[in-house]
Amino acid sequence: MDERAAGTRASVEAVFREERGRLLATLVHRFGDLDLAEDVASEAVEAALVHWPVEGVPARPGAWLLTTARRKAVDRLRRDQAYAARLALLAAEAERTGGAVPEEADGGLPDERLRLFFTCAHPALPAADRGALTLRYLAGLTTQEVARAYLVPNATMAQRLVRAKKKIREARIPFRVPEPHELPGRLPGVLQAVYSIFTEGYAASSGPLLQRLDLAEEAVRLGRILHRLLPAEREVTGLLALMLLVHARRDARTGPDGELVLLDAQDRGRWDRDMIAEGEALAVAALTGGPPGPYGVQAAIAALHDEAADAASTDWPQVVALYDVLLALNPSPVVALNRAVAVAMRDGPAAGLALLDELAGEPRLRAYHPWVAARAELLHRLGRDAEAADAYRRALELAGTEPERSHLRRRLAAVAPPER
Amino acid sequence: MKYMLLIYGSTDTQNACTVEDWMAYDKEVQEAGIFVTGHSLADLTTATTVRVDDSGERTVTDGPFAETREVLGGYYVIDVPDLDVALDWAARCPGARDGGTVEVRPVAEF
Structure with missing residues (x-):
């Protein structure tokens, strides 16, 4: 693909990022099949990449894509006997609507x-x-x-x-x-x-x-x-x-x-x-x-x-x-944990810590590093640095991302400076 | 689309549903025109399990296939448009209450 074609492709894809969801939803609604909808939506976008740079972008790009995708879907259904019943339904629908692509107030596809x-x-x-x-x-x-x-x-x-x-x-x-x-x-x-x-x-x-x-x-x-x-x-x-x-x-x-x-x-x-x-x-x-x-x-x-x-x-x-x-x-x-932290801000660290400790029996919190880190923080504010350090070490074992771990390491260094 | 509703009862808790509840549900299923088939199964103590090994030897044992707390007590096969409708019928089934469970399985079509 040359550079210009690549540029066109990128801009068309950007335009249809938003439209794609609508196109896909409309096709899924019509054909009742995610895989088929996905395939023909992609094929329609591919077709747009071929035709639009030559013929110009149509007045209603969404409708163009839908019509193209629908045609491709019908072709595919015709080839596949298993879809015969669905095809009959589709024919009945086309008769009702005259095959026209409905238009929404905003000019886009109907939003399904x-x-x-x-x-x-x-x-x-x-x-x-x-x-x-x-x-x-x-x-x-x-x-x-x-x-x-x-x-x-x-x-x-x-x-x-x-x-x-x-x-x-x-x-x-x-x-x-x-x-x-x-x-x-x-x-x-x-x-x-x-x-x-x-x-x-x-x-x-x-x-x-x-x-x-x-x-x-x-x-x-x-x-x-x-x-x-x-x-x-x-x-x-x-x-x-x-x-x-x-x-x-x-x-x-x-x-x-x-x-x-x-x-x-x-x-x-x-x-x-x-x-x-x-x-x-x-x-x-x-x-x-x-x-x-x-x-x-x-x-x-x-x-x-x-x-x-x-x-x-x-x-x-x-x-x-x-x-x-x-x-x-x-x-x-988890909500109780957040509440306890807010109580610590309102009434002081002792009140918050008491609430956190009440939650110690919760199985969901035992390996939840924010709970352990919140305890460490309040222990530190109460001057109980040895306990705070233990809690920070435990939180470090549990935290998932590197920025969280380095934050905890800094907190740990503040309460328990490394020995020389 | 046909779905089988497998109605499991718990051996731990007593289902409080009455015969009238079941009759009312059965009537609804019949009148909605979705009933394909369905049966209530006899007590678990009457179950017998059969296996045939590679040499064709038959083994017959007393009791159900697997010892579990959940016991298959009956089933319906219903014909409805989609899973949401099947789930609605499952939720209305007296067997879904009081610790009971209704498993919804689409019937395979070939």
């Missing part, structure tokens, strides 16, 4: 992505694969990119996606948006899939980098799409608000050498004020008009941090009160 969100996060699929499927089919990442996102070998990720697709196809997991009465049961799974992508980007579970901002940005982008599709669902609004309010701190969260900088030590001048303003407006919307949901409450907590000039002037009583609400909605030891 919501169906795909619910399919990718279906409770019948393994929880660990839902984020991967969402990244692959809604964010439009390649399998290699998804593998990199979850720090697993390409072959492993490819296998997981194939297995998930097989279940979707063979158990016939539908491509549909649940009825309103089903939403309370189904929406949390979709939100969790998107949030799991964000948290993996925000605090990578292992590896050399603390943050993987491209992944966090992908999650924010998915959150925006979801918010556009379900504007009245307050937890969707809350999730987007939460991600924006946390993502606004990205530049201050790591130091010049990639080391971890905790919230209380961050240069708040480097926080993204526009993003905070957007997040706050969404957080208000998420908490208006009904009882709060867990994402709305977490967004409110993030907003309190973002509003404060420094850690000391943070409204800690309000933070604790919000953690109380969150704990009632979502009684998890």
